[in-house]
Structure formats: structure tokens, C-alpha cells
Amino acid sequence: MKIHIKNGRLVDPANGIDAQKDIFIAAGKIVGIGQLPADFTPNQVIDAAGLVVCPGLVDLSARLREPGYEYKATLESEMLAAAAGGITSLACPPDTDPVLDEPGLVEMLKHRARQLNLAHVYPLGALTRQLQGVMLTEMCELTEAGCVGFSQAGKPINDTLVLWRSMRYAATFGFTVWLHPQDSYLADNGVAHDGEVAARLGLRPIPAVAETIALATLLRLARETGVRLHVCRLSTSESVEMIAAAKAQGLAVTCDVAANHLHLTEHDIGFFDANSHLKPPLRSQRDKDALRQGVADGTIDAICSDHTPVDEDAKLMPFGESEAGATCLELLLPLTLKWANEQGLPLSAAIASITSKPAAILGLKTNHLGLQTPADICIFDPDQYWRIEANALKSQGKNTPFTGLELAGKVRYTLLEGNIVYKS
Amino acid sequence: MYNPQLTDDGKLKHLLSIEGLPKGIITQILDTAESFVGVAEREVKKVPLLRGKTVCNIFFENSTRTRTTFEIAAKRLSADVINLNVSTSSQSKGETILDTIDNLTAMHADMFVIRHSQSGAAHFISRHVKPHIHVINAGDGRHAHPTQALLDVFTIRRYKPEMHNLRVALVGDVLHSRVARSEIHALTTLGVPEIRVIAPKTLLPEYVERMGVRVYHDMAAGLKDVDVVMMLRLQNERMTGALLPSAQEYFKTFGLTQEKLALAKPDAIVTHPGPMNRGIEIDSSVADGRQSVILPQVTYGIAVRMAVMSILAGNS
Numbered sequence: 001m002k003i004h005i006k007n008g009r010l011v012d013p014a015n016g017i018d019a020q021k022d023i024f025i026a027a028g029k030i031v032g033i034g035q036l037p038a039d040f041t042p043n044q045v046i047d048a049a050g051l052v053v054c055p056g057l058v059d060l061s062a063r064l065r066e067p068g069y070e071y072k073a074t075l076e077s078e079m080l081a082a083a084a085g086g087i088t089s090l091a092c093p094p095d096t097d098p099v100l101d102e103p104g105l106v107e108m109l110k111h112r113a114r115q116l117n118l119a120h121v122y123p124l125g126a127l128t129r130q131l132q133g134v135m136l137t138e139m140c141e142l143t144e145a146g147c148v149g150f151s152q153a154g155k156p157i158n159d160t161l162v163l164w165r166s167m168r169y170a171a172t173f174g175f176t177v178w179l180h181p182q183d184s185y186l187a188d189n190g191v192a193h194d195g196e197v198a199a200r201l202g203l204r205p206i207p208a209v210a211e212t213i214a215l216a217t218l219l220r221l222a223r224e225t226g227v228r229l230h231v232c233r234l235s236t237s238e239s240v241e242m243i244a245a246a247k248a249q250g251l252a253v254t255c256d257v258a259a260n261h262l263h264l265t266e267h268d269i270g271f272f273d274a275n276s277h278l279k280p281p282l283r284s285q286r287d288k289d290a291l292r293q294g295v296a297d298g299t300i301d302a303i304c305s306d307h308t309p310v311d312e313d314a315k316l317m318p319f320g321e322s323e324a325g326a327t328c329l330e331l332l333l334p335l336t337l338k339w340a341n342e343q344g345l346p347l348s349a350a351i352a353s354i355t356s357k358p359a360a361i362l363g364l365k366t367n368h369l370g371l372q373t374p375a376d377i378c379i380f381d382p383d384q385y386w387r388i389e390a391n392a393l394k395s396q397g398k399n400t401p402f403t404g405l406e407l408a409g410k411v412r413y414t415l416l417e418g419n420i421v422y423k424s
Numbered sequence: 425m426y427n428p429q430l431t432d433d434g435k436l437k438h439l440l441s442i443e444g445l446p447k448g449i450i451t452q453i454l455d456t457a458e459s460f461v462g463v464a465e466r467e468v469k470k471v472p473l474l475r476g477k478t479v480c481n482i483f484f485e486n487s488t489r490t491r492t493t494f495e496i497a498a499k500r501l502s503a504d505v506i507n508l509n510v511s512t513s514s515q516s517k518g519e520t521i522l523d524t525i526d527n528l529t530a531m532h533a534d535m536f537v538i539r540h541s542q543s544g545a546a547h548f549i550s551r552h553v554k555p556h557i558h559v560i561n562a563g564d565g566r567h568a569h570p571t572q573a574l575l576d577v578f579t580i581r582r583y584k585p586e587m588h589n590l591r592v593a594l595v596g597d598v599l600h601s602r603v604a605r606s607e608i609h610a611l612t613t614l615g616v617p618e619i620r621v622i623a624p625k626t627l628l629p630e631y632v633e634r635m636g637v638r639v640y641h642d643m644a645a646g647l648k649d650v651d652v653v654m655m656l657r658l659q660n661e662r663m664t665g666a667l668l669p670s671a672q673e674y675f676k677t678f679g680l681t682q683e684k685l686a687l688a689k690p691d692a693i694v695t696h697p698g699p700m701n702r703g704i705e706i707d708s709s710v711a712d713g714r715q716s717v718i719l720p721q722v723t724y725g726i727a728v729r730m731a732v733m734s735i736l737a738g739n740s
Contacts, residue, residue, distance in 0.1 A: 194629075194630045195630065195631055196631040196634040196635075198629070198630075199629035199630060199631045199632055199634065199635065200443065200605065200634075200635060201543055201544065201567055202543040202564075202565050202566030202567035202568070202602060202605055203543050203544075203565075203566075203567075204566075205629070205630065207630070271428050271544070271547050272543070272544030272547045272548060274548075313520070316520070316522060316552075317520075317521065317542075317548070318521070318540065318542035318543070318544045318545040318548045318564075318565075319542070319543065319544040319548070320542045320543060320544070320565065321542055
């Protein structure tokens, strides 16, 4: 299969390209950029006039819900959603049922994903068995099975001795630990930011210090152990300052933010809208501004979807009983474009934060549009508005605070290793 | 702005919280309640305003007092009343809230009185009921208890009609209190110029001052020259969560005694939503004293709930 993508605006942050160039694909790889290779006769020509051609998006956190939670979503539904969102590589956290703490489970997940062949799936293994924060998992075995890092998903390790040892063990082999900064005691089963909205609505609060205290512990232990630390889902302005300071000291730390948190605040809870029940909680305007600036100045390395499909019944409850999370695979691109547009940043900055930068965190070498790299490509219309509605989403999860709103940025084609896996 | 408890033309559809209620509607409820105060003193304590209507008291959380007053209020309006203690029946069998609501709707209920341990439960239910059904929030988590706040301001208005000239202090556990949140909104809407909260920092929410109150941590300073002292109930479990050391120390620092009450204006009144913990948040001599209006509150509570139900029924 040979494909010629013509007349598109090629944006490839890793190679510093933002220009109108054609792309030529053969046998799943890019064989020409801007110049027609010799003896190239395409089977298919994609006219990308007015469209942007960029590397396939890389998402640092997408819950695929398999195994165990197929009533919320299946691997197939969510990988179709990823393709529809222009995402070709995604990391998935280990909080499935059973937990991804055994090599066999990881191999099965990788195998199922390969069969569907809609996106590259990079599982994160559990750092501790059953995510219980007590015993270490077999990290070497899990890495061999395909894990790219180790995580506790939403279950922080409360025992700092176990945390310290798990970091030391991971550091021995150069593994990356992906940790969410949250102090369980201070969070105290809260459901909303400890601000004026929670005070008024009487929702159980999660103070900002629940994040910063845990972050201070993580950064200090990372420095002690030398482990490579990726901090997941910052939500407070002070966390951004702490990460900036740690990076200035030369610590090997990276971090991400969820796309929803760049646009929403505690006030979006409105009259107890369970769709705005997220984890970490939506915080104040000041926090949101700091997160937006943090991505712009590079303190925050990447934007992720933090895709968490929730079944309808789990949202049809009073706010405090509803399940946290939102569907977001298909919103990652438009929400990132919206952020960059509002910040006055170039398109390449938006694309870098969801392609080359997260790819670097995952250690992916091929996520750019270079010669002989696999043709993982997203082609989108940056100016096309579309309405976020349940039936417009491929994901089995329909829950998002953006329901009913129109966002710009519609994916037109997604190519995975030269195969068109999505077209609209 | 969208207001989930009003109809498109601004009439009361549900009573979910005091926040967002226009002053006109609050005044309408209080004025209507005045006309019901006399009903209880008649030989036949009934008016036919809700005849043929069915009121469901759905209590997902136990409460004897609030449920009883709603029941009496509905019966005095000639409604049929069904009491449902859901915490002890369907929920333990796994039925969801919406299933419970749908089943009662199918039995042609006209009004739901809801008590639930989760903040926002009444809002949630109001979004999912059939259009002809009215929802009254009888307490949701820490969020709101609008009829309690209405009966409180009704009581205050009876003793101190000049609301725009009052200094009011709320004393106690504001953090966990739906009553306090609703009282603050009710007093603010009715134009009370100075509202104080007096509590230790562990029993106040962050940003409580954004609700328009002055914060005090000392009874002597907080009670000085106030016209109304509104006591809040202290739950016993506050002692176990490291929020307070002991009931004794709480009584010493924040309990209302005659001595502390003497700092308020001489004609100050004392309210309490009940049930009281004598010797913890309030001394018996105050609770039973001449400045206490705690029992009148209970009497007026029925009139206020009758007013709310009759206004809702009138807006059908």
C-alpha cells in the first residue's frame, strides 16, 4: 500500500518543520517528505489541502478498562476512540481488574491490542502488588512483557518506607516510576477542591496541600534514590512551582497535566454536575492559569487525556457518590488546540505537547515524521468545529464536562504504520 | 442565570437550597407561614389546600424530628402522606436512588420530601423527576437544609422584625452543617447587615468568609452586641476525627452559657435547630431560659413547611 498525502501543512515539532510538504508512504513507512521518491506510484492519494499533517498523537494516560471493567468500556471501543482522536500511541495505567501486576496479564493486553491494530499500547505495570503499597511487583519480568514504567494509578503508597524502597528498586534497573501526588490522609475521601465552591455546596474537600505534601515527598525521594520520576496530573499552582524548582536543580523529573484541567475550574461543578467530578479535582482559576502557563513555558512536559470512561449509572448519582473521571481521548486534540490558541502559542507548540514531548517521556524514538520511520500520522482540520455529544463519540464513555459545546479541531485521517485506521 | 428550583417564569418549582432564591419568594413563604400559624390553634387543625395530593417523605438518612414536622405539615394541608425510610429498605437491597424515585412516581406521588447524606442529592433527584413533581430538600449532606433556615428566619422576624438592622452570630460546627450554610444565605438575602460565625478553625470550611460572614474564634468578641445567637448542633463523632479534643473543652470554649450570652444585647434571642446537646454546645439554663426561642422554632417549623408545600402546589 502506497499513500501520497498531498497539499497538507506538515507540522513536525521533533524535526522543527512547519511547512507545506507532501508525504509519501510505502510498506508502512515514510519514504519521502516533500520530494517524490523515484518509482513511487501511489495506490491512494489523500488531499490534505487546508489540513494539518502531524505525527500521531501520544497520550500518557488512557484507561482502556480491560481487563475487568468491560461494562465501562472495552479495548476495542476505546482504541477506536483513540484512532478517532488521532492518537496512535497510548500508555495505560495498571488499575484494571485484575491489576496489571503479572507479566501474563500484560502480555495478554499487548496481544489483544496488536490484534485490533488501532494504536500502539504501552502498559504501565503496577509498582506494588494489587496496588496495595505493600509488596513490590516483578518489575524486570513486567518490563520484559512490555511495561514501559511503573505506576500506582490513583492509589498512592501511604507507607513512605515502601515508597522509598520501590523507587530504589526501580532505579536499580533504570525504570521510570509514574506517580500521582496525593496524600490519602489529607485528601480524606474528598470529592472537590477545598475552595469556595466546596464550602458553599458542602462537598467533602481535597485541599491543595494534599497534592503538594505528597509531591514534596516524591521529589525528595526521587533525589535520594536517583529514580526517573514522572509526576502524573498536576492540579495546583504550587505544584508547578515545585516542579520548576526541582528541574532547575537538575532532577530527572517530568510531569503532565490532564487536558480538562487546562480549561475547567471548581466553578464548573455548577449545581453538582457529576461530569465535573474528576481526579485530581478541578481547582481554582489561579491554579488553572498556572497549569496553562506551566505547559507553555515547558515546566509541564505534556498534556494527556487522562481518559477515564465511566458507565452512565456511575455518574447518575449524587456528586459525592458518583465515580470520578471523564472520557477524553477524542477531546485531547481540540482541547490542546484551544489551550494553545487562547495562550497565543503557535500550532507547533500545541502539537509538541501531545506528540514529541510525551513520546520523549515514553522513550519512543520513532514518533516523528522522519524518513524510514513508521507512518503513524494524524491529519486534522484545525478550523472545523464539531459538537461534543454522546453519539459523536466512539468511546463507550460518554461522560464529559464539554457535552453540548463546540470545539475546533476535527481529525480527518489517522494512520497507524501506513494503514488508515480512522477516516471521517 | 439558570436556576434549577424556579420555573421559567420565576416561580418556585422545587425547594432545593436557599442560595439562588429571590428575596421575593422567601418573603412570600414567610408571609404565607404567618397565615398558617393560627391553624394549629383552631379546634380543627386542617385546611384543604393539598386535598387529593400525595406527599412522599423519602428519608435516605434517619431523622425523626424533620420527618415528623413535614408529616404534620402535609396532613394539616389535607394531603395523603407516605413515609419511606429508604436507608432501611431498598438501598440495602441494591436499588439505586433513581429506581426508588421512579417507583414512587409510578404510584402518582405529587411531592417528594428528600433527606439524604450526600450533598446535592435533592438537586440530583429534581433533575430526574417528572415535570409535575415538586421536590423539597429536607437536608442533603453538608449542603443545605432550606426549610430549617426558613423557619429560623421566620422566628427571628417574629421577634426582631427589623432584619436590616440586626447583628447575628452563628456558633459551632459550620463545616459539617447544612443548616449553617442555608441560614447564612437566608440572612444575607433578607438583608441582615452583619453575620458572624464563631468556631474553632477545625470546624470552619476554607473560604467561609466568601459566603459573606465575619469569622471569629472567640466567643467573647463574637457575641458582643449581637441581636441573635444561632447555635449549631455538635455531632459526637467530631471528637474522634481530631477536630476537637473533648466535649468538655468545647463547652468551655464555645458552649453557650448565661455568662457568655450576657455579652450579647440584653434582648438577644437564642435559636437552635435541635436536637440539642445540653452541656456540650448549650447550657440548660440558656436553652430553657427567657432568651431561648427554641420551642417556638419547632412550632413555626410546621407553619413554614405548610407554606412551602402550599406554594409549590399552587405553582403546579
